[in-house]
Amino acid sequence: xxxxxxxxDAIYQATMFLDAQKWNDWLxxxxxxxxYSITSFxxxxxxxxxxxxxxxKDLHHLVDLLPKHNTDHSxxxxxxxVYSVQPSEDGKTATAVSSVLIFQNMLDGTHSHIDxxxxxxFVIGRYMDTxxxxxxxxxxxxxxxxxxxxxxxxxxxxxx
Amino acid sequence: xxxxxHNQWMAKPPLEQGxxxxxxxxxxxxxxxxxxxxIFKSTWIPVCxxxxxxxxxxxxxxxxxxxxxxxxxxxxxxxxxxxxxxxxRGMMIERRPSGSFYEGQPSGNPKRMTCMFxxxxxxxKGSCVYVSREKEGYQDRLCKDDVxxxxxxxxxxxxxxxxxxxNDKAPxxxxxxxxxFECLRKSLEAEPLEVFHYHxxxxxxxxxxxxxxxxxxxxxxxHYHNRVTGFNDAYFARKNEAFDxxxxxxxxxxxxxxxxxxxxxxxxxxxPHLPPNQWYMIDLFPGINFNLRGxxxxxxVVTPLGPNKTMIEFRGLGLKSDSKEDRMTRINHHNSIWGPxxxxxxxxxxxxxxxxxxxxxxxxxxxxxxxxxxxxxxxDENGMRHYYDEWGRWLNRLPSSPDKPYSAPKETExxxxxx
Ligand code: FES
Ligand SMILES: [Fe+2]
Numbered sequence: 001x002x003x004x005x006x007x008x009d010a011i012y013q014a015t016m017f018l019d020a021q022k023w024n025d026w027l028x029x030x031x032x033x034x035x036y037s038i039t040s041f042x043x044x045x046x047x048x049x050x051x052x053x054x055x056x057k058d059l060h061h062l063v064d065l066l067p068k069h070n071t072d073h074s075x076x077x078x079x080x081x082v083y084s085v086q087p088s089e090d091g092k093t094a095t096a097v098s099s100v101l102i103f104q105n106m107l108d109g110t111h112s113h114i115d116x117x118x119x120x121x122f123v124i125g126r127y128m129d130t131x132x133x134x135x136x137x138x139x140x141x142x143x144x145x146x147x148x149x150x151x152x153x154x155x156x157x158x159x160x
Numbered sequence: 161x162x163x164x165x166h167n168q169w170m171a172k173p174p175l176e177q178g179x180x181x182x183x184x185x186x187x188x189x190x191x192x193x194x195x196x197x198x199i200f201k202s203t204w205i206p207v208c209x210x211x212x213x214x215x216x217x218x219x220x221x222x223x224x225x226x227x228x229x230x231x232x233x234x235x236x237x238x239x240x241x242x243x244x245x246x247x248x249r250g251m252m253i254e255r256r257p258s259g260s261f262y263e264g265q266p267s268g269n270p271k272r273m274t275c276m277f278x279x280x281x282x283x284x285k286g287s288c289v290y291v292s293r294e295k296e297g298y299q300d301r302l303c304k305d306d307v308x309x310x311x312x313x314x315x316x317x318x319x320x321x322x323x324x325x326x327n328d329k330a331p332x333x334x335x336x337x338x339x340x341f342e343c344l345r346k347s348l349e350a351e352p353l354e355v356f357h358y359h360x361x362x363x364x365x366x367x368x369x370x371x372x373x374x375x376x377x378x379x380x381x382x383h384y385h386n387r388v389t390g391f392n393d394a395y396f397a398r399k400n401e402a403f404d405x406x407x408x409x410x411x412x413x414x415x416x417x418x419x420x421x422x423x424x425x426x427x428x429x430x431x432p433h434l435p436p437n438q439w440y441m442i443d444l445f446p447g448i449n450f451n452l453r454g455x456x457x458x459x460x461v462v463t464p465l466g467p468n469k470t471m472i473e474f475r476g477l478g479l480k481s482d483s484k485e486d487r488m489t490r491i492n493h494h495n496s497i498w499g500p501x502x503x504x505x506x507x508x509x510x511x512x513x514x515x516x517x518x519x520x521x522x523x524x525x526x527x528x529x530x531x532x533x534x535x536x537x538x539x540d541e542n543g544m545r546h547y548y549d550e551w552g553r554w555l556n557r558l559p560s561s562p563d564k565p566y567s568a569p570k571e572t573e574x575x576x577x578x579x
């Protein structure tokens with residue numbers, strides 16, 4: 001498999017684990033040094049904002065404690081399209097840009113009798129990923145989700 | 161008594177007057193319109209922070225009670241506010257959320273606010289400085305001096321927030337909110353602040369329900385994070401203090417951040433004059449909240465959009481002098497609790513949306529209980545009682561029976577007893 005295919009596979013695999021809320025399986029695709037962030041630029045305050053920044057340890061705390069927090073249970077469905085993969089010269093790492101739309105399939109959090117079953121666009125953005133290639137597998141070193149949204153209503157505090 | 165029939169459900173609760181309200185205050189269209197007209201058009205609203213318009217000719221747009229507003233910084237560095245409405249035919253003058261007038265626009269010169277419609281121009285003081293083909297069209301019947309912008313009262317205060325009041329006759333900002341700000345004034349005014357976070361939520365609920373949630377801590381049972389980092393003797397001794405004009409201050413206590421797995425003390429980056437890991441909260445009538453938690457300041461501003469629709473703008477602030485590294489730490493502290501993916505804020509939004517779901521316009525009125533009395537400490541609901549008493553005064557409506565005129569709690573007791 002080419003580096004590009006390996007990288008695409010890893011990104012799509014991550015999407016499937018995240019959609020299935022298999023948080024630990026998702027984290028198993030990530031290196032120990034993994035850095036994750038959700039960012040957005042605000043034309044309101046003219047500032048490059050960080051909405052969440054976490055290393056792998058932080059993410060483990062976050063997902064372990066999720067069951068203790070009240071949340072909106074509406075599942076999220078990511079539609080990821082890998083736009084470009086740039087392998088490094090030695091072929092050991094690569095960066096990738098993917099477009100992602102995340103839909104929320106309504107379950108609760110509003111009037112479930114009326115809204116459950118409906119899907120709403122939750123956020124749009126781009127995954128900016130850095131991966132290393134090891135034994136023919138792509139391992140995430142870094143993921144930045146650059147959101148276009150600055151309106152974020154009640155949602156979930158799951159990783160995106 | 162187990163479950164209740166309609167009459168029992170609607171009966172006066174076994175509490176004193178002022179300890180419960182009628183839910184129509186959250187659902188009634190007429191009340192919503194009255195609130196916009198009587199309350200929001202006459203109170204001070206922090207529409208943005210001065211750091212959002214750092215340079216001369218920078219601007220920010222906003223709105224209060226449906227009125228579009230523009231705030232801009234003049235070449236004299238003064239921040240001024242105007243209705244964002246062209247005096248010619250009512251076009252919105254500036255359509256972007258923020259920017260600078262230093263550069264020219266397609267229909268206008270630099271350093272001017274230009275209405276794109278017919279090209280009239282205004283300076284940073286709101287004076288009309290150019291009317292296209294003025295003489296040809298108006299001869300001497302109308303001149304630039306007659307068509308300045310509508311100037312609004314504007315003060316930069318309490319840590320650099322830009323406050324606007326649509327009412328020319330309202331009391332000044334110090335008189336309105338000076339006292340509740342005493343507890344944080346030194347911390348907020350020690351050095352310039354800067355906004356580092358902005359997001360907004362539009363939730364199907366009444367704005368007062370959001371404000372209630374900011375004013376009461378009984379709902380900490382909802383927040384696992386708050387339960388484990390608080391809920392000790394010092395927390396239960398924390399006071400809710402009522403101030404004139406419906407404002408409330410929730411006193412401070414030491415938060416035990418390290419009790420929550422993966423979290424750390426905020427002590428190293430406390431705001432000036434703030435003891436380590438303290439947490440103050442100021443709730444201003446009719447729906448503004450300042451929340452200083454150790455290393456980060458949060459400010460919420462509500463914009464009611466309908467009886468059951470509310471926009472809440474959330475800002476996070478640090479010190480302007482922050483190093484890059486300190487700023488990032490503050491941002492992380494802010495986000496871990498209050499960011500859109502944090503441990504607390506989104507639970508609050510789910511809570512108030514749940515209330516909104518049951519209180520749609522037209523739903524059966526019910527009694528909402530505000531009767532917890534715990535010596536005005538953290539789980540006492542005195543903050544909400546104080547707020548709704550003020551609300552009743554502004555609208556001349558009795559919160560527990562909004563069809564009746566307001567009267568102070570003692571007298572209202574007699575009124576209800578005579579029913
Ligand atoms: S409406 Fe503004 S110039 Fe005509
Ligand atoms: Fe809360």
